[in-house]
Amino acid sequence: MxxxxxxxxxxxxxxxxxxxxxxxxxxxxxxxxxxxxxxxxxxxxxxxxxxxxxxxxxxxxxxxxxxxxxxxxxxxxxxxxxxxxxxxxxxxxxxxxxxxxxxxxxxxxxxxxxxxxxxxxxxxxxxxxxxxxxxxxxxxxxxxxxxxxxxxxxxxxxxxxxxxxxxxxxxxxxxxxxxxxxxxxxxxxDRAPKDGELSRPHQAIKEIIEELGSIDFGKVFKEFSSREAIYGFGDLQVKKLFDEVHKLGKEKN
The missing domain is CATH 3.40.1360.10 (Dna Topoisomerase Vi A Subunit; Chain: A, domain 2)
Structure with missing residues (x-):
């Protein structure tokens, strides 16, 4: 065997x-x-x-x-x-x-x-x-x-x-x-927020949205996967982060 x-x-x-x-x-x-x-x-x-x-x-x-x-x-x-x-x-x-x-x-x-x-x-x-x-x-x-x-x-x-x-x-x-x-x-x-700042993944999502000038998830996911490949997150994990960042943005506006 x-x-x-x-x-x-x-x-x-x-x-x-x-x-x-x-x-x-x-x-x-x-x-x-x-x-x-x-x-x-x-x-x-x-x-x-x-x-x-x-x-x-x-x-x-x-x-x-x-x-x-x-x-x-x-x-x-x-x-x-x-x-x-x-x-x-x-x-x-x-x-x-x-x-x-x-x-x-x-x-x-x-x-x-x-x-x-x-x-x-x-x-x-x-x-x-x-x-x-x-x-x-x-x-x-x-x-x-x-x-x-x-x-x-x-x-x-x-x-x-x-x-x-x-x-x-x-x-x-x-x-x-x-x-x-x-x-x-x-x-x-780096996933733990420090001193009231966003965590590294959340901050990356926020910056990508701002740089792209778009909330198209497909584009954000592709860029996040390239920029933060160390996380290896799939679309479900990134979508969760994306929604959280998007919600925070709405609350501030």
């Missing part, structure tokens, strides 16, 4: 995943970068996540049933990966992907499996989506063995606890080995 597993961040990559790379594919269908993540156990975790996604992304998550039918089983399958399996984590460097990665490694932290990180050669708004089959195979060949799982497990726990100082401390400590950690952690820290 070939105990090889590929954990992909979202369904998109699975659609053009190279046929030459063998193994079972499991999908992370979450956006843990947004919403509550602090609970005492997995059962409670899945409950608050399903409730949050249902209330905030109602058009995408029609009911709790969809979350528990399409999202949770993938995580449960990860927990059931056999010992000594080789698990390849296909995640990019942006914050959206990183938060999901931290959780997955935390989830697998007690499993006796071999973890490998597969990343694009360089960060871009398109990530794996902008690569050809041969380029994806090259990414796989250049995988990194994760000898110490606790680095990412600690970051996830600090993320749950909203402990930015400890997150930054870990990022700096391991920046030579994992150069992608400090930028993602800093981007997360």
């Amino acid at each position: 070939d105990n090889t597993f590929h954990i992909l961040n979202g369904d998109a990559l699975s659609e053009f995943f190279p046929n030459n790379i063998k193994g079972q594919k499991l999908i992370v269908r979450e956006c843990l970068v947004d919403g509550p993540v602090t609970t005492d156990n997995l059962e409670a975790f899945f409950k608050i996540r399903s409730e949050y996604l249902e209330s905030n992304y109602n058009s995408e998550i029609d009911s709790k049933g969809k979350y528990f039918n399409e999202v949770v089983p993938q995580f449960q399958a990860m927990l059931n990966i056999p010992e000594a399996s080789n698990v390849f984590l296909w995640f990019e460097d942006d914050l959206f992907c990183q938060v999901n990665l931290w959780f997955v490694i935390y989830l697998l932290s007690k499993s006796k499996v071999n973890l490998f990180l597969v990343r694009p050669a360089k960060h871009s708004p398109y990530g794996f989506g902008g690569l050809s089959e041969s380029e994806l195979e090259s990414c796989f060949q250049n995988k990194t063995y994760l000898n110490d799982h606790t680095i990412f497990t600690q970051i996830w726990q600090n993320y749950q606890d909203h402990d930015l100082d400890k997150m930054k401390e870990i990022g700096l400590k391991y920046q030579d080995e994992f150069t992608f950690l400090p930028p993602a952690i800093q981007a997360h820290a």
Whole structure:
């Protein structure tokens, strides 16, 4: 039996995943970068996540049933990966992907499996989506063995606890080995408003609207994705920011 597993961040990559790379594919269908993540156990975790996604992304998550039918089983399958399996984590460097990665490694932290990180050669708004089959195979060949799982497990726990100082401390400590950690952690820290000012993502949306002289969401989303690629937000996350900025603008006028 070939105990090889590929954990992909979202369904998109699975659609053009190279046929030459063998193994079972499991999908992370979450956006843990947004919403509550602090609970005492997995059962409670899945409950608050399903409730949050249902209330905030109602058009995408029609009911709790969809979350528990399409999202949770993938995580449960990860927990059931056999010992000594080789698990390849296909995640990019942006914050959206990183938060999901931290959780997955935390989830697998007690499993006796071999973890490998597969990343694009360089960060871009398109990530794996902008690569050809041969380029994806090259990414796989250049995988990194994760000898110490606790680095990412600690970051996830600090993320749950909203402990930015400890997150930054870990990022700096391991920046030579994992150069992608400090930028993602800093981007997360910049989501917190300071001294009455807008957060970095909100400020970026505001500036883009002003520069474009337009509230056309499609144009704003495209520019935000290019300018703030470090966040890796999809249209749903950016639309939420966009609506919040637009509402603030109306309140001031």
